[in-house]
Amino acid sequence: MESGKFCPPLYLQRYQFVIDFVNKYNPKKLADLGCADCSLLRKLKFHRCIExxxxxxxxxxxxxxxxxxxxxxxxxxxxxxxxxxTIKLYEGSVLEKESHIKGFDLVTCIELIEHLQLPEIGKFSEVLFGYMSPAAVIVSTPNAEFNALLPGLTGFRHQDHKFEWTQAEFQKWALDVCRSHGYAVEFTGVGEAPFSTENRGFCTQIAVFHKTFGSDKQLGTDPEEELHAYKLVYDVEYPSLCDHKIFRNILVNEVIYCAGTIKTRLLESSEDKETLPHVCLASINTSGSKEPLLMDMGTDNEPYLEGNAIYIPLAKLLSFPKVHRLCKSLLRLKEVLLETSQVTLSSDAESLQLLADSVDGCDLEDWEGCGDAENNETSGSSAAYEEDWDEELLRQSFQS
Structure with a gap:
């Protein structure tokens, strides 16, 4: 903590805790309950393990x-x-059962439970751990014992909080959940004071639950019909190479670009257009990166001229690293190219055919250097609304 405030801000420390967990366990299906302005979701969408x-x-x-x-x-x-x-947003209460959120790999509840009424906690526990039954759960909540260290704070940390638990109260609830629903729990937190706090713990206390072996019987044997209490308000599917049409378009464009590169180099190096000499392209890299333009796949698949056409063996195109990353086998490359009218193959479908006196290929510069997508997202978040004292009230030093 610097100058009497958390650095980085406490809400970012909570988000980083979740991100570190995701990096370690690679969950494919993740739900954030109480997602508010979606600021945590915006960070998580860049993690490639999540589907x-x-x-x-x-x-x-x-x-x-x-x-x-x-x-x-x-x-x-x-x-x-x-x-x-795929990203989905639902309007709904965490006290209601919703079949679409059952069986996730990870569910996060970041600063959520303190907004519920105490009598509702039992129902919340049953819905989350009993019905949704995720493989892992992260729950964070304010540590009431730490409040005395926060300058200017009286009462709860936010006007909508219905309660704030001590460490003992939080741990009792978590251990009761484990006994009732077959989970194991670890306690930790974020936000440390810069001096001894007499075992007051973290500013934000966190419980990490893992479902124990053999405790998922409810998912397989629950005869209850599917329940849909939530309203879907947003549903978006990101483009991916798993979509065959997208995969084909990306691969074909890359092939056209590579073929154009080969043709240009061959024509530039040839003084006699009827006899095209062998050109070593391994040292040529038009992208400017250190990656070799061609992979070493032998020298028996060189382009050749026949009439007014240049024939580039598909094996030569497959030797380009980007093409090879997209399509691992020659057979697969041939199958995809046969599906499209954007390119012409030889009669035996072993080579790509280009006219020597025409302009072929396409400029794919725009496909390069998109940069760090996460850094381009709109900055700013209302996630810190509950902790105005992070910036305002904690300017006093704890030592003062």
């Missing part, structure tokens, strides 16, 4: 105001991921 990202909040205004910040960026279309990603 389904769901957010739930009872405040439809907050969801609708920020939902389009989860839309794909331009570079997501220009450079589709090799894995699918």
């Amino acid at each position: 389904l990202l769901a957010g739930v909040d009872i405040d439809s205004v907050a969801l609708r105001e920020k939902m389009y910040t989860l839309a794909p960026l331009s570079c997501d279309y220009l450079q589709p991921s090799d894995r699918p990603l």
Whole structure:
């Protein structure tokens, strides 16, 4: 903590805790309950392990105001991921059962439970751990014992908080959940004081639950019909190479670009257009990167001239690293190119055919250098609304 305030801000420390967990366990399906302005979801969408990202909040205004910040960026279309990603936002209460959120790999509840009435906690526990039954759960909540260290704070940290638990109260609830629903729990937190706090713990206390072996019987044997209490307010599927049409377009464009590169180099190096000499392209890299333009796949597949046409063996095209990353086998490359009218193959479908006196290929510069997508997202978040004292009240030093 610097100058009497958390650095980085406490809400970012909570988000980083979740991100570190995701990096370690690679969940494919993740739901954020109480997602509010979707600021955590915007950070999580860049993690390639996640294939389904769901957010739930009872405040439809907050969801609708920020939902389009989860839309794909331009570079997501220009450079589709090799894995699918679907993002869904639901309007609904965490006290209601919803079949679409059952069986996720990870559910996060970041600063959520303190907004519920104490008598509702039992129902919340039953819905989350009993019905949804995720493989792992992260729950964070204010540590009431730390409040005395926060300058200027009287009462709860936010006007909408219905309670704030001590460490003992939080741990009792968590251990009761484990006994009732078959989970194990670890306690930790974020936000440390810069001096001894007499075991007051973290400013934000966190419980990490993992479902124990053999405790998922409810998912397989629950005869209860599917329940749909939530309203879907946003649903977007990101472009990915798992979509065959997208995969084909990306591959064909890359092939056209590589073929154009080969043709240009051959024509530039030839003084006699009827006899095209062998050209070593391994040292030529038009992208400017350190990656070799061609992979070493032998020298028996060189381009050749026949009449007014240049024939480039598909094996030569497959030797380009980007083409090879997209399409691992010659057979697969041939199958995809036969599907499109954008290129012409030889009669035996072993080579790509280009006219020597025409302009072929396409400029794919726009497909390069999209940059760090996460850094392009709109900055700013209302996630810190509960902790105005992070910036205002903590300017006093704890030592003063």
